[in-house]
Amino acid sequence: MITAERKPMEEIVECARNFSRVLLVGCNECVTVCAAGGRKEVGLLASALRMHFMKEGKNLEIIETTLERQCDPEYIDELADSVGQVDAVLSMACGCGVQEIARRYKDKHVFPMVNTKFMGASERQGVWAERCQGCGDCVLGITGGICPIARCSKRILNGPCGGSTGGKCEISPDVDCAWQLIWDRMKSLGQEDRYEEVMGARDWRTSRDGGPRRIIREDMAL
Ligand code: SF4
Numbered sequence: 651m652i653t654a655e656r657k658p659m660e661e662i663v664e665c666a667r668n669f670s671r672v673l674l675v676g677c678n679e680c681v682t683v684c685a686a687g688g689r690k691e692v693g694l695l696a697s698a699l700r701m702h703f704m705k706e707g708k709n710l711e712i713i714e715t716t717l718e719r720q721c722d723p724e725y726i727d728e729l730a731d732s733v734g735q736v737d738a739v740l741s742m743a744c745g746c747g748v749q750e751i752a753r754r755y756k757d758k759h760v761f762p763m764v765n766t767k768f769m770g771a772s773e774r775q776g777v778w779a780e781r782c783q784g785c786g787d788c789v790l791g792i793t794g795g796i797c798p799i800a801r802c803s804k805r806i807l808n809g810p811c812g813g814s815t816g817g818k819c820e821i822s823p824d825v826d827c828a829w830q831l832i833w834d835r836m837k838s839l840g841q842e843d844r845y846e847e848v849m850g851a852r853d854w855r856t857s858r859d860g861g862p863r864r865i866i867r868e869d870m871a872l
Pocket residue numbers: 781782783784785786787788789790797798799800
């Protein structure tokens with residue numbers, strides 16, 4: 651999932667300060683799972699904002715809603731009535747959702763209420779960790795299901811680098827060495843012999859290095 655964290659309250663307050671009526675929109679997908687921008691967080695932030703401005707003697711009207719998916723035009727269309735009643739939209743979705751609202755409602759100010767972080771997974775209650783950088787040419791099949799691009803601090807494709815100590819990365823004792831994890835996994839799969847297969851140079855144009863990317867499915871396009 652895409653992970654995110656709510657922005658600091660001071661920054662949020664400054665986004666809303668110049669408006670008297672705003673629409674606060676959450677998303678039911680990734681940001682709900684990582685407890686950053688779902689229905690519950692919309693309610694909490696709306697209350698905090700009202701209280702903040704009430705103390706300043708200002709009345710901020712907030713319409714609260716949460717869409718099934720904020721990165722999908724089908725759901726964004728549902729906002730048309732509410733958007734028409736406000737001066738600005740405060741989005742609690744990831745950066746994709748914020749941009750889709752800006753694309754659809756061209757004459758409205760749109761502000762992000764969360765900082766979008768990374769594609770990750772839940773390690774345990776309250777902890778999410780990076781797992782994928784969307785490189786566009788997945789190598790998990792030859793690395794035992796552990797991503798060296800997202801999980802090795804140097805993104806090296808033939809590791810370890812020599813800085814690994816006791817299974818930890820040289821950047822911090824709190825960070826597992828991805829290549830140690832890969833080795834452990836290869837071992838448990840009985841594939842130690844494959845570990846030394848050299849991974850050749852990659853074409854990074856499939857990653858972000860080739861500019862903004864698109865997926866075009868001719869069989870689905872209208
Ligand atoms: S190899 Fe690429 S696509 Fe596969 S998990 Fe790593 S970054 Fe993601």
